[in-house]
Amino acid sequence: MMIHERNDKIWEHMKSDCSKCSGLCCTALFFSKMDGFPKDKASGQPCVNLLKDYRCKIHSQLEKQKMKGCIGYDCFGAGQQVTQVIYQGQTWNEIPNQSKEIFDVFIVVFHLYQIRYYLIEALSLISARPLEKSIKCLIEENVEMCHYRPDSILSLDIEEYRQRANHILKQACRLLQQGIPSANKKVPANLLGGNFKGQDMSGADLSTKLLIAANFEKCRFHGTVFLGADTRDANFKNADLSEAVFLTQGQVNSAKGNRNTKLPYHLEYPPTWK
Ligand code: SF4
Incomplete structure (x- = not known):
């Protein structure tokens, strides 16, 4: 379907x-080192790495320097x-x-x-x-x-x-x-850090859920709702997200995956997904 x-x-x-x-985004927003940005800074203050032509001085090293906040923002x-x-x-x-x-x-x-x-x-x-x-x-x-x-x-x-x-x-x-037969399937109470490898998560409502560091390798997400879910470091390697719903580029950028992960057609593979 x-x-x-x-x-x-x-x-x-x-x-x-x-x-x-x-x-x-590198100037107007408040952000903190703890959230994966270079330094704590107030809104309206340019990031220390923002160049005069508005490019990022460390763009090619964001992953190496663990700037997860920058990578995940869209x-x-x-x-x-x-x-x-x-x-x-x-x-x-x-x-x-x-x-x-x-x-x-x-x-x-x-x-x-x-x-x-x-x-x-x-x-x-x-x-x-x-x-x-x-x-x-x-x-x-x-x-x-x-x-x-x-x-x-x-x-x-x-x-x-x-x-x-x-x-x-x-x-x-x-x-x-x-419209999804499996939609009433119970969503596990605690997803954070859990291991769901290979499971069919189709129809699950994961809206606003904390999926941080959960393992969803080889999972299927047909009609699964991701509205506002926190996907930081969640593993979607070899998973099928092609029919996931309300999944954003920022959520994909914050997660782990690879070129075998199937994404919704309007989203792009993050450069970190090899
Ligand atoms: S992307 Fe670069 S310039 Fe922008 S906030 Fe991150 S480190 Fe700073």
């Missing part, structure tokens, strides 16, 4: 392109939208009196892109067709908001929009599970 209908076009604009950004394409569209190519370094505003706008647009990512995936779910109209309306609203002027973006009620989107996403998950 197919879970997704393939449509490459709907994923356009949802891939981050650092060459069109100005190192916004902006869903929000960075290039803020830099190229909202600020028309002007960067925080070129207009320092607006830098705080740019960083604040980036954080709002990132949240909108993250929600849009899940809505786009919901739109591709064959089981969620009855929700198509509502999902499309929410996506159109999202795209429109991401083209507003900075002051309008900063006055958006994101929480209200998120609640409406979550309501639809929950319905999409319900419809998905109704």
Whole structure:
């Protein structure tokens, strides 16, 4: 049974392109050494490794230097939208009196892109067709908001929009599970660090679960929901994730895998997966 209908076009604009950004994630966000970043830093302060042309000085050594926070981060394409569209190519370094505003706008647009990512995936779910109209309306609203002027973006009620989107996403998950015979299978209470090698995890709802360092080698994830799951160091070597649901590039980047791992068609193999 197919879970997704393939449509490459709907994923356009949802891939981050650092060459069109100005190192916004490496500057705007607060991060800490403990979470796998180079150093503790405040939001608005550029990372010590960010070069003047917004490239990362240690990009080729991120894995060797265990920068798991950097490797796992993905902006869903929000960075290039803020830099190229909202600020028309002007960067925080070129207009320092607006830098705080740019960083604040980036954080709002990132949240909108993250929600849009899940809505786009919901739109591709064959089981969620009855929700198509509502999902499309929410996506159109999202795209429109991401083209507003900075002051309008900063006055958006994101929480209200998120609640409406979550309501639809929950319905999409319900419809998905109704269509999978194994969907009611009990999810183990403790997944963290567990060994599930070779198991069929199809239909399991792993939303927001801690999967840190769990072994999912050779597992099958047909219609398995990964919404917000923490996949850091989880092992997906030789696993079939091709029909996993709500799995993001950031979750894949944070996990372990290899070239035999099957990924959803819209996600890319991290360079660390050999
Ligand atoms: S180490 Fe590189 S990727 Fe990580 S935050 Fe700094 S500049 Fe960005």
